[in-house]
Structures are given as C-alpha cells and as structure tokens.
Amino acid sequence: MIRSLLIANRGEIARRIIRTARKMGIRTVAVHSDVDAAMPFVREADEAVCIGPAPARESYLVQAKILEAAKATGAEAIHPGYGFLSENAEFAEAVEAAGLVWVGAPAHSIRAMGLKDAAKKLMVEAGVPVTPGYMGEDQDPAHLKAEADRIGYPVLIKAVAGGGGKGMRKVDRSEDFADALLSCQREAASSFGDDRVLIEKYILGPRHIEVQVFGDRHGHVVHLFERDCSLQRRHQKVIEEAPAPGMDDATRAAVCEAAVKAARAVDYVGAGTIEFIADASEGLRADRIWFMEMNTRLQVEHPVTEAITGQDLVEWQLRVASGEPLPRTQDQLSINGWAMEARLYAENPSNGFLPSTGPLTRLRLPRGIRVDSGVEEGGEVSPYYDPMIAKLIVTAPSRPAAAAKLAQAAARVEVWPVRTNAAFLARAAADPDFVAGRVDTGFIERHADRLVPTTEPSAAIEQAAARALLPEGSDAWTRLIGFRANAAAERRVEVEVAGHSRLVAIDDGAAGGKLRAVGSETLLFLDGEAWPVEAPRADHAGGGGAVSDGALLAPMPGKVIAVDVSEGDTVTKGQKLLVLEAMKMEQAMLAPFDGVVAELNASVGGQVSEGTMLARVAKAED
Ligand code: ADP
Ligand code: ADP
Ligand code: MG
Numbered sequence: 001m002i003r004s005l006l007i008a009n010r011g012e013i014a015r016r017i018i019r020t021a022r023k024m025g026i027r028t029v030a031v032h033s034d035v036d037a038a039m040p041f042v043r044e045a046d047e048a049v050c051i052g053p054a055p056a057r058e059s060y061l062v063q064a065k066i067l068e069a070a071k072a073t074g075a076e077a078i079h080p081g082y083g084f085l086s087e088n089a090e091f092a093e094a095v096e097a098a099g100l101v102w103v104g105a106p107a108h109s110i111r112a113m114g115l116k117d118a119a120k121k122l123m124v125e126a127g128v129p130v131t132p133g134y135m136g137e138d139q140d141p142a143h144l145k146a147e148a149d150r151i152g153y154p155v156l157i158k159a160v161a162g163g164g165g166k167g168m169r170k171v172d173r174s175e176d177f178a179d180a181l182l183s184c185q186r187e188a189a190s191s192f193g194d195d196r197v198l199i200e201k202y203i204l205g206p207r208h209i210e211v212q213v214f215g216d217r218h219g220h221v222v223h224l225f226e227r228d229c230s231l232q233r234r235h236q237k238v239i240e241e242a243p244a245p246g247m248d249d250a251t252r253a254a255v256c257e258a259a260v261k262a263a264r265a266v267d268y269v270g271a272g273t274i275e276f277i278a279d280a281s282e283g284l285r286a287d288r289i290w291f292m293e294m295n296t297r298l299q300v301e302h303p304v305t306e307a308i309t310g311q312d313l314v315e316w317q318l319r320v321a322s323g324e325p326l327p328r329t330q331d332q333l334s335i336n337g338w339a340m341e342a343r344l345y346a347e348n349p350s351n352g353f354l355p356s357t358g359p360l361t362r363l364r365l366p367r368g369i370r371v372d373s374g375v376e377e378g379g380e381v382s383p384y385y386d387p388m389i390a391k392l393i394v395t396a397p398s399r400p401a402a403a404a405k406l407a408q409a410a411a412r413v414e415v416w417p418v419r420t421n422a423a424f425l426a427r428a429a430a431d432p433d434f435v436a437g438r439v440d441t442g443f444i445e446r447h448a449d450r451l452v453p454t455t456e457p458s459a460a461i462e463q464a465a466a467r468a469l470l471p472e473g474s475d476a477w478t479r480l481i482g483f484r485a486n487a488a489a490e491r492r493v494e495v496e497v498a499g500h501s502r503l504v505a506i507d508d509g510a511a512g513g514k515l516r517a518v519g520s521e522t523l524l525f526l527d528g529e530a531w532p533v534e535a536p537r538a539d540h541a542g543g544g545g546a547v548s549d550g551a552l553l554a555p556m557p558g559k560v561i562a563v564d565v566s567e568g569d570t571v572t573k574g575q576k577l578l579v580l581e582a583m584k585m586e587q588a589m590l591a592p593f594d595g596v597v598a599e600l601n602a603s604v605g606g607q608v609s610e611g612t613m614l615a616r617v618a619k620a621e622d
Pocket of ligand 2: 131156158162163164165166200201202203204206208232235236275277292293441
C-alpha cells in the first residue's frame with residue numbers, strides 16, 4: 001500500500017480524498033494556488049505546497065510544478081481528483097515516468113476514450129450499443145448536413161473533444177443545421193482546441209443513465225450499478241441519484257453488462273463511468289439505451305454509489321493503484337436503499353443562473369446528512385474555479401423518502417451574501433413530477449416557472465418575515481413596535497424585505513423563517529432562500545403601521561434620555577414624545593395618532609423595565 005499521496009486538485013474533492021487517505025494511514029500532500037492558501041483542504045493535508053497564482057493554467061494545470069512538489073515532499077503517488085489533469089494522458093505518463101504511482105485511469109484508456117467519435121467506434125467493435133449517428137472523418141459542412149438529414153431531426157451536434165456539457169447544439173430543422181454547426185465548431189475550437197464534431201440522433205424522452213465501473217491490474221472488472229443523472233440544466237448535472245427510478249432487473253443487467261464490456265474493451269483499471277443515453281419515452285427498456293461516452297476518472301456524483309453499495313470508492317482507487325485486487329467481487333456487491341445528491345452552486349437562479357462569487361459571510365449546511373464541501377464560513381467562492389459550494393447527499397430506504405430528505409436539506413441551507421441554487425434544488429426535489437420519478441433531461445427547462453424563485457418577495461415571504469421579526473412573548477406586538485396595539489384591531493406591521501416595503505397583516509399560522517444577523521444585515525432564511533429584512537421601528541409603526549390604543553410601552557429595558565412633552569400637551573401623529581436608550585441604541589417613541597398626552601410616566605434619567613407604560617396618548621376626538 002502506498003504510504004503518501006499528493007492530491008493534484010482542490011476544494012471538496014481534495015478534502016474527500018484526504019478523508020479516506022487519513023483513514024487508511026496514508027500521509028497527504030496538498031498543492032494549491034495563492035488564492036487557495038487558506039482553504040480547508042490545504043489545512044487538512046499533512047503538508048501543503050503552493051504551486052503558483054490563481055489561474056489554473058498557472059497552477060493546478062502545470063504538470064511540472066506538481067511533479068516537483070511530489071518530489072520535494074517525497075510523495076509516492078498522485079491522485080488527480082476530477083477535472084483539471086484527471087483525464088490528461090500525458091500527465092498520467094509523466095507521473096509514472098517520474099517513478100510515482102498514478103491513482104487514475106491508464107494513459108491508454110484515457111486516450112482510447114478521450115475523443116467521443118473514436119470511443120464510439122471502439123464501442124461498436126466491442127459490441128456495445130452506441131447512440132445512432134455519424135462519427136466519421138469527413139468534416140465537410142455539406143457532408144455533415146447530408147448525414148444529419150439522413151439521421152433525421154432533431155439531431156445533436158457534439159464536439160468530439162467536448163466535455164462538461166459544452167460544445168453541443170441541438171438542431172430541430174434541416175434549415176438550421178448550417179448555423180448551428182458553425183457556432184458549435186467555434187465553441188469547440190475555443191474551448192477544446194479541436195473543432196471536429198460528430199452528429200447524433202437526438203434521443204426523445206432522454207434520460208442520462210451511467211454505470212460506475214472499476215477495474216484492477218489483475219484483469220477484474222466489476223460494475224457498481226447505475227446512477228440516474230437526468231436532472232440537468234444545459235447538459236450539466238444538477239441532481240443525481242442511485243439507483244435509477246423505474247429500472248427493472250433485466251434492463252439493469254443489460255446496461256451494467258454493456259458497461260463492463262466497454263471497460264474491458266479499453267483494459268480499464270481504476271474508477272470509471274460509462275455514460276448512456278436512454279429513450280425513456282415508454283419507460284426504461286434494454287433495447288433503447290445507448291453508449292454516449294466514458295469518463296475515465298472518479299465522478300463528481302460518486303457518493304450516491306458509495307451510499308447504496310456501502311463502499312468507499314476512493315479507498316478502492318488507492319488499493320487498486322497500490323496493486324491490490326478489487327476489494328469486492330461482483331457477487332459481493334448489492335444495492336441498498338436510495339441515494340440522491342444535489343450540487344449546491346454559488347449562482348443566482350433568478351438571474352439566469354449567473355455565477356455568484358464572493359465572501360461566504362454566512363455558510364450553514366444541513367447536519368445529519370453527508371455534505372461534501374470545499375469551503376467554510378468566513379471563506380469565499382473564488383471566481384477562478386468551479387463555483388460549487390457543496391454536494392448534499394442523502395440516503396433513505398425508499399426513493400420518496402430520499403427526495404423528501406433532499407428537499408428538506410436544501411431548504412435548510414443558509415448562505416449569504418453569495419447567492420445559491422438552494423431554493424431551486426429544494427423545489428426540484430419536492431416537485432410532484434420528480435417525486436413520482438417522471439424525470440428526463442428536459443425536466444428543469446420544462447418546469448422552470450415553478451422551480452426558479454422570483455426576486456420579488458412573495459406574500460408568503462412577507463408573512464414569514466413579519467412573523468420572524470415579531471419577538472417571542474405574550475405581548476410581542478408591543479415589544480416590536482413600542483406601543484400596545486388595539487387588541488380588537490388587525491395587527492399589521494410594516495416590513496421591508498429585499499428593499500420592498502410592505503404593510504403586512506400578521507397571520508399567526510404563517511411559516512416563520514430563521515432570522516440571522518449577518519454582518520450589518522438582518523437576513524431571513526426560508527426554504528433555501530435568503531432575504532435581507534428590516535425590523536420595523538417604532539417610528540415606522542407610528543407612521544401608520546398598526547392600530548393602537550395609545551399606550552406607549554418600553555419595548556425593552558432601558559433609560560429615558562429625553563422627554564419632549566408634558567401631560568396635557570396636544571400632539572400630532574408621528575411627533576416625538578420621548579427617547580429611550582436601550583442596548584446602546586436610541587429609540588424615539590412617537591405619537592401613534594393626533595391627540596393629547598393623557599398620561600406621562602417617564603422622566604429623563606429614569607430606568608424603565610420592559611413593558612412599562614411610558615405615556616398614553618388619547619385620541620383628539622375623545
Ligand atoms: P460530471 O459528469 O462528473 O459532472 P463533467 O464531465 O461535466 O463531469 O465535468 C468534469 C468535472 O470537473 C465537473 O464536475 C466539474 O465540476 C469539474 N471541474 C471542471 N472544471 C473544474 C475546475 N476548474 N476546478 C475543479 N473542478 C472542475
Ligand atoms: P459531456 O462530455 O459534455 O458530458 P455528453 O456526451 O456526456 O457530453 O452529453 C452531455 C448531456 O447531453 C447528456 O447527459 C444528455 O443530457 C445530453 N445528450 C447527449 N447526447 C444526447 C443525445 N444523443 N440525445 C439527447 N440528449 C443527449
Ligand atoms: Mg458526459
């Protein structure tokens with residue numbers, strides 16, 4: 001077994017790998033960029049080496065610097081995580097050439113699966129069903145269009161070197177093909193340095209089904225069942241689960257066998273994923289699932305597989321890389337329960353899902369479930385890297401229970417001032433169609449209206465704000481606004497939510513969110529959303545917020561520091577009567593309406609306890 005490991009990655013996956021390495025007694029070395037120096041993964045590793053400035057091209061992607069760091073720290077092995085250099089065959093070779101152990105896929109497998117067209121051809125030879133389409137050399141636009149016409153619309157143009165959901169264009173009509181091809185080639189050239197494309201039939205009712213595979217150096221290959229990653233936004237995974245809803249035993253056996261066959265075809269060693277696209281318009285069927293691509297690395301969503309199989313896939317990786325056989329045979333693996341993972345992103349769904357980077361002044365993630373995160377409260381989401389904040393992973397005996405747990409977990413997320421997709425995730429996980437297992441890759445787009453939260457506070461949010469702002473206690477109303485409300489009257493309060501000022505009638509049955517002071521702001525956290533709120537002040541209320549019987553009560557214990565009126569004085573609504581100093585703040589007590597000061601029980605310098613009646617104004621017409 002290797003005794004030391006350098007992790008050529010950052011954030012949550014670096015921490016995830018450190019966790020298992022520590023459990024196995026393996027010393028860990030982190031490499032990091034300047035801006036990541038204070039990140040948890042750097043602190044948690046036994047040793048850390050700074051390898052350059054923030055841009056990944058100057059740090060996490062510089063092979064020589066990583067190899068140098070391994071040498072300097074005496075690390076025996078390198079784990080690439082996912083992204084970055086994980087699927088870089090030259091790096092895999094360079095690591096081994098340096099006499100180090102590569103905890104990734106073999107260079108020859110990475111190469112064989114690196115380009116989607118070559119991979120598909122290889123799979124055809126291996127007898128694995130592939131998505132129908134064109135994957136030839138001839139890249140002449142007229143030829144490509146003729147192929148698309150032959151395949152039949154809709155088709156999907158894909159960059160052969162593509163990844164991460166980029167470099168894809170769906171084309172619905174022949175006349176749109178030429179433009180879509182040009183824009184796809186442009187994106188492919190700039191993102192992947194390769195403008196070659198392939199064309200696939202666009203599968204209807206598409207579901208993304210993938211199979212976790214594992215190989216060792218002794219010729220064993222097993223699968224660890226399937227995951228369903230159909231909940232996607234712009235071809236990028238948002239919620240993943242295992243097993244796949246609606247998968248019967250025969251279909252599972254077929255797709256998992258195809259995956260093992262695919263892995264064997266490239267002499268696979270280590271953790272890998274075979275991605276399939278399924279036409280689920282009539283449910284999952286073995287003859288309607290096709291190979292799409294292979295990801296030759298540990299996948300972001302590997303925890304759901306760990307959850308249902310009870311295995312630690314990073315431990316498997318480290319054992320296999322050390323030359324051990326696979327920890328389990330196929331017969332020793334089985335599915336237990338249901339797991340779901342949601343990717344919590346620093347992005348603003350109400351603003352076209354634009355990334356939202358910046359400080360994490362508040363970051364509270366749900367307890368009692370598995371949370372894989374790379375950041376902590378007080379840290380930040382850097383604009384240089386992937387804006388994922390955390391993966392929320394739940395396990396339950398059944399799918400509906402897992403969905404409920406996930407919805408609840410997402411709803412409990414508290415992040416500020418960075419915006420997140422937590423509310424969106426909570427809504428998606430609680431959506432009746434999702435709960436019923438009616439998922440495909442178009443789910444999010446189809447239901448955007450009900451999944452994407454609005455920027456304007458709803459009546460329910462205003463209610464929750466009013467409720468939350470009301471302090472606990474019998475005479476909460478008085479404590480809130482500084483005078484006793486007319487019991488018979490409707491209790492209304494002026495609240496300001498996200499800059500919108502509203503007069504809200506208090507409904508005792510309304511849901512109350514959690515109120516938190518974050519920096520200089522007061523935030524209401526409810527259902528995964530964060531709303532800046534302003535506590536109503538006495539002068540707000542005096543300005544018309546509530547109906548009062550005219551009694552002004554001390555909202556909290558304090559000292560009277562000014563009295564501007566005497567008994568019998570005529571006062572007008574909103575006029576300042578006296579000032580109380582409480583908790584280092586001055587609070588003006590105002591006349592709730594036009595009238596006469598009928599009682600005055602306050603003198604300058606006097607200490608008052610909470611609830612003391614300081615003055616009473618009698619209505620003018622009384
Ligand atoms: P998956 O199928 O697991 O979602 P993709 O093929 O979509 O993976 O993308 C590769 C993975 O690498 C993504 O999950 C993405 O978050 C991650 N990734 C991409 N760029 C970076 C980066 N700069 N830093 C860390 N991770 C990254
Ligand atoms: P990437 O390398 O970016 O992950 P993939 O080939 O895995 O690219 O495709 C990404 C996503 O695009 C899939 O998960 C699926 O939602 C969608 N997709 C890919 N191919 C097809 C297809 N032929 N028909 C319908 N949807 C597809
Ligand atoms: Mg993919």
